[in-house]
Amino acid sequence: MERRDVLRLSAAAGTAGTLPLGRLSFAEAAPATGPHPDGPAEQQRTVTGRLPVGAPDFVYLPVDVPHGVREIAVAYRYDKPPVPDGTAGNACDIGIFDERGTAPGGAGFRGWSGGARTEFFLRADDATPGYLPGPVNAGTWHIALGPYTVAPQGLAYEVTVTLRHGPPGTTPTPVHPPERARGRGRAWYRGDSHLHSVHSDGKRTPARIAALARAAGLDFITTTEHNTTASxxxxxxxxxDDLLILTGEEVTTRNGHVVAMGTDPGVFIDWRYRARDHAFGRYARAIRRAGGLVIPAHPHAPCVGCSWKFGLADADAVEVWNGPYGPDDEITLATWDDALVAHVRDGAAWLPAVGHSDAHRDPDVVGLPQTVVLADDLSRRALLDGIRAGRAWIAESAGIDLAFTVTGPRGEHAGIGERLALPGPAAVTARLAVSGAPGCTVSFVTDQGRRHTAPLPPSGTGTLTWSTTPDNAAYIRVEVRHPSTAADLPGPMAALTNPIFLGRW
Incomplete structure (x- = not known):
């Protein structure tokens, strides 16, 4: 399965509706069942129904859970009738909310698996990946169904809920990653902050991801499962000491996905809204209150629900490069560059660029690409501060290294994400030292576009310079590209930097 197909299948969210569904009620007690009469009592109920075209983004199946339940297990299925060419077929996601309810903000949230699983369970001491262990308290729980796309014939579903009675068990105290690793003091740190495991629609375990991150030369990663904090x-x-792990979430709505990077462990960010609901700003503020960054992910991905519709006013950075560099990344890069020009024109805040792998499974490459951040130390706060300030560049692998500065006539200098405050006519020199990029070409890009391009030596290691003035360049950024693979199209990206701004405005 291609990575873009995974994005399409995992995308789900939107405004909840009031479409009535059946209600599942269970007795207070149940007789022992099965071949082991001393085993826990068990009850099972099944409900069926059909969702029409135009069904709300979310519908809820109430489940009346009695006292004495040790475990709740859910299985579901839905039909997939043939549809005409060019018409979306049925796809339906699933999750669950406990007796605390389904209100926005997620107080009752207990897990989400989207379309990645057909069954799950929860109990105090354990849960299916993607779901939160905890007590199965009495009250009305809700199975959340998310009809992502509905065929013209409608979507026929069947949900089976099994309750197992017995001692409630004990919920382990969660052990979360520390916020700091040893690091190297103030230095450039490499990380990948958009990753998926078995706790959403990925196929890799956390242990496997950590091993791949170390093999890729990364200093930090962020766990960002779709619409759940279970990981x-x-x-x-x-x-x-060699790997810092940050917690986060990929908030996956029907109008785009956002990486909530570096949020406090256990803090859930809701996703059940569209751009028309004017709710995103509230949830962006919730991400920041939890200590995280708001980073729109793959803004121009072609899958349904994946492209970004909320605007960039509430963002802290933008993911301009997602996985192997492709046409949608090229569009995002151009849009981001337009935003830099708007910053120069209007003085609005500018958005730093980041890149992440969005790796889900083999053969997705963890660290392709990776964001390289200048931070005071290897800690959550320092890394997020570095990204927020734009002290970052993006590489396809740890094999590429670069240093980019702009200097003035009297030794004034600025680095990535900084400003060289000089008068308009002052002569400035941009200098890029790069290694690990054989066959690549370097371009210095300004608000006027690509201004100077030169090939690297065959070894892929070299230093290039270009001179200009603040009058002629409001900012300079660098692109390092592989040779073009298609006529009239630029080559795939090997590395790119955030800008260095020029002038005193």
């Missing part, structure tokens, strides 16, 4: 407690024993 936050899953990394015990996997961090170390």
């Amino acid at each position: 936050h407690r899953a990394w015990e024993g996997l961090w170390g």
Whole structure:
């Protein structure tokens, strides 16, 4: 399965509706069942129904859970009738809310698996990946169905709920990653902050991801499962002095996805809204209150629900490069560059660029690409501060290294994300030292576009310079590209930087 197909299948969210569904009620007690009469009592109920075209983004199946339940298990299925060419077929996601309700903000949230699983369970001491262990308290729970796309014939569903009675068990205290690793003091740190495991629609375990991150030369990663925080407690024993693990979430709405990077462990960010609901700003503020960054992900991905519709006013950075560099990344890069020009014109805040792998499964490459951040130390706060300030560049692998500065006539200098405050006519020199990029070409890009391009030596290691003035360049950024693989199209990206701004405005 291609990575873009995974994005399409996992995308789900939107405004909840009031479409009535059947209600599942259970007795207070149940007789022992099965071949083991001393085993826990068990009850099972099944409900069926059909969702029409135009069904609300979310519908809820109430489940009346009695006292004495140790475990709740849910299985579901839905039909997939043939549809005409060019018409979306049925796809329906699933999750669950406990007796605390389904209100926005997620107080009752207990897990989400989207379309990645057909069954799950929860109890105090354990839960299916993507779901939160905890007590199964009496009250009305809700199975959330998310009809992502509905065929013209409608979507026929069947949900089976099994309750198992018995001692409630004990919920382990979650062990979350520390916020700091040893690091190298103020230095450039490499990380990948958009990753998926078995706790959403990925196929890799956290242990496997941590091993791949170390093999890729990364200093930090962020766990960002679709619409769940279940993975936050899953990394015990996997961090170390050489690898910092941040917690987060990929908030996956029907109008785009956002990486909530570096949020406090266990903090859930709701996703059940569209751009028309004027709610995103509230949830962006919730991400920041939880200590995280708001980073729109793959803004121009072609899958349904994946492209970004909320605007960039509430963002802290933008993911301009997602996985292997492709046409949608090229569009995002151009849009981001337009925003830099708007910053120069209007003085509005500018958005730094980041890149992440969005890796889900083999053969997705963890660290392709990776964001390289200048931070005071290897800690959550320092890394997020570095990204927020734009002290970052993006590389396809740890094999590429670069240093980019702009200097003035009297030794004044600025680095990535900084400003060289000189008068308009002052002569400035941009200097890029790069290694690990054989066959690549370097371009210095300004608000006027690509201004100077030169090939690297065959070794892929070299230093290039270009001179200009603040009058002629409001900012300079760098692109390092592989040779073009298609006529009239630029080559795939090997590395790119955030800008260095020029002038005193």
